[in-house]
Amino acid sequence: MNILCPEPLQRGDIVGLISPSSPITEKAIEVGVHLLKSNGFNVKYAKHMFASERFLAGKDRDRAQDVMDFFIDSEVKAIIATRGGQGSQRLLPFLDYELIKKNPKPLFGFSDTTALQLGLFKNTGLVSYTGFTLTIHLSTQVKKTLFSSLLGQEYTIRKGIKVHGGVSRGTLLGGNLTLMTNLMGTPYMPTFKGSILLVEDVGVEPYNIDGMFSQLDLAGIFDEVSGVIFGTFEQYKSKKLNQSDGTVEDVINEWASKLKVPCIKEFSYGHGKQNCILPIGKVVTLDADTTCVTIQN
Secondary structure, eight states: OOOBOOOOOOTTOEEEEEOSSSOOOTGGGHHHHHHHHHTTOEEEEOTTTTOOBTTBSSOHHHHHHHHHHHHHOTTEEEEEESOOSSOGGGGGGGOOHHHHHHSOOOEEEOTTHHHHHHHHHHHHOBOEEESOOTTSOOOHHHHHHHHHHHHTOOEEEEOSEEEEOOEEEEEEEEEEHHHHHHHTTSTTOOOOTTOEEEEEEESOOHHHHHHHHHHHHHTTHHHHOSEEEEEEEEOOHHHHHTOTTOOHHHHHHHHHHTOOSOEEESOSOSSSSSOOOEEETSEEEEETTTTEEEEOO
8 A cells, every 4th residue: 555645734824624523613613723823824614514413513425525625625735623523434435535645635633533534544545643633632742743743743752651562663553442443344444464553442441442452353453563552541430430340451451461562551642631643554663662652754
C-alpha cells in the first residue's frame, strides 16, 4: 500500500469542520474553534454540521457528503471532527476513495472517528490524526501535539509504564478499541502486520475489554504487531461500585504479560485529561525502555 501523507498546513490555512458522528451544538465547539482561530487558522463549517437525527448528526449520506465536499474543496487544507459519539463507520460505504486519493488531506478526530480513520487508511493509505476533536479537554500536551501535527513538526511524548522493553518502528494503527473490533470482518479493517498497535476506551467494563482483547488475539493481531501502546481506559462503572469482577488494569496486565514485543501501558492517550494527538497510518518509533513515542514529520 502506498501511504498518503498529506502536506503540512501553514498558519492562515482553512480547516474544514465536520460532524461525522453524533450531534453537536455551536455552543459546544466555541472553545475548540477559538483555539484554532487564535493560533492563526481559519475555519469553514460543513453544510450539515449541526444536523441532528436520533443519535446521529444527520443522515448518513449527508454526513458522508460533508466529508467528500471538504476533500474536494481546494481551499480546505485539513478536516477536523467536531466530536465523537456514534456512527462514523456508517459513512464508509458512501465515500469516494479514489477521489480522496487524489485530494489527500489530514483528518483529525477521536474515539468514534476511529472507524472512519481506519477505513480511510485501508482504502486509500491516508494518514490521519487521532486524539483531537473540538470538544475534548485542551491540556497543554493536546495543544502542543495538535499544532505540531498540523504544521508537520517532529515531537516526542514521554509517558507511561514499561511492560516489555525494546525499540520498535512501525506504522501506528488503532485508536478506540470498541470501534476497532466493530470493523473486524469488514472490508474497512486494515492489516496490522508489523504495525504498532494503539488502543484506548471509555465506559467499558473489564469483562468487555477482556472480550475485545480476546477477539484481537483470536484474529492474530497480537501475534503480528511489532509493538503495543495501551492508552487509558476511563469511566467504567464497576470501578466505582467495587465489584468483584476485577479492574480494567487487571485485564490489561494479563494481556500485556502475554506479549513478546515492546509494550507500554498507561500512555497518555485516551478520554482522560492527559491526552495527545497521534498519526494513524504513519511510521512512529516506540522506545518502551524510556516510554517514548516519537513522531517524525
